[in-house]
Amino acid sequence: MTLNLIKLCVGAESIADLEEWIALRLRLAGEQIHTTRMMPKNREAILDGGSLYWVIKGVVSCRQRILDLRGHRDEDGISRCDIVLDPTVVPVDPRPRGPFQGWRYLSASDAPPDLPGAGTPDAELPMELQRQLRVIGLV
Numbered sequence: 001m002t003l004n005l006i007k008l009c010v011g012a013e014s015i016a017d018l019e020e021w022i023a024l025r026l027r028l029a030g031e032q033i034h035t036t037r038m039m040p041k042n043r044e045a046i047l048d049g050g051s052l053y054w055v056i057k058g059v060v061s062c063r064q065r066i067l068d069l070r071g072h073r074d075e076d077g078i079s080r081c082d083i084v085l086d087p088t089v090v091p092v093d094p095r096p097r098g099p100f101q102g103w104r105y106l107s108a109s110d111a112p113p114d115l116p117g118a119g120t121p122d123a124e125l126p127m128e129l130q131r132q133l134r135v136i137g138l139v
Contacts, residue, residue, distance in 0.1 A: 001045055001048075001108070002045060002046075002048050002049040002050050002108050003042050003045035003046050003048075003050050003105055003106075003107065003108070004046070004050045004051050004052070004053055004063070004066075004105070004106040004107070004108065004111050005040065005046065005050065005051075005052045005053070005066065005083070005103045005104070005105065005106060006052070006053040006054075006055065006060065006097070006103065006104050006105075006106040007034075007036075007052060007053070007054065007055065007102070007103040007104075008054075008055045008099065008100070009054040009055060009056045009061075012054075012056050012057075013056070013057065014056065014057075015056065015061055015062050015089060015091060017056075018054060018056065018062065018089060019089055022087050022089065023087075026087055031084060031087075032064075032084070032085045032086075032087050033070075033082045033083065033084055033085070034052070034082070034083045034085060035080050035081070035082050035083070036080065036081050036083060036102065036103055037078070037079070037080060037081070037102065038081060038102060038103070039069065039071050039079070039081040040069060040081070040103075040105070042105065043069050046066055046069065047066065047068070047069065049065075050065075050066050051063040051064060051065050051066060051090075051111070052064050052066055052083060052085060052103075053092065053106055053111060053112070055097045058096060058097060058098070058099075059094045059095065059096055059097065059135065060092060060094065060095040060096075060097050060112055061091065061092065061094055062089050062090060062091045062092055063089075063090050063092055063111075063114075064085040064086055064087070064088065064089055064090070065085070065086040065088070065090075066083060066084070066085060066086075067084045067085060067086055068082075068083075068084040069081055069082070069083060069084070070082040070084065090114050090115075091114070091115040092111075092112040092113065092114055092115060093112040093113050093114075093115060094112070094135050095112045096135070
């Protein structure tokens, strides 16, 4: 059974901010890695199609597919987990989410669905407007 992670995207104001950070990281390192302190214990379930869902400004806003989880020790000898992410950001149906520390598991049944893709009526609206309409329940 697939399992996801959810994490705060601290400092980002929008999905566009996150995408700019990803582009920079790809230019510098060739892949996008997000480093955390703890290695998920349910590694196999996460690598079975799981995604990292990003909370931006108190709203679950988008996700990235998790490609790998790599454990290592940093220069101070502290264990870390590198979450290797697909650079493609997929906007999701926005859901309010309160603050929390670190990452949390997110079951597939609790994960918000992806927003409509190109060619659907909603896709013609600007992404930020789609998000705002969904947050207030009009779409």
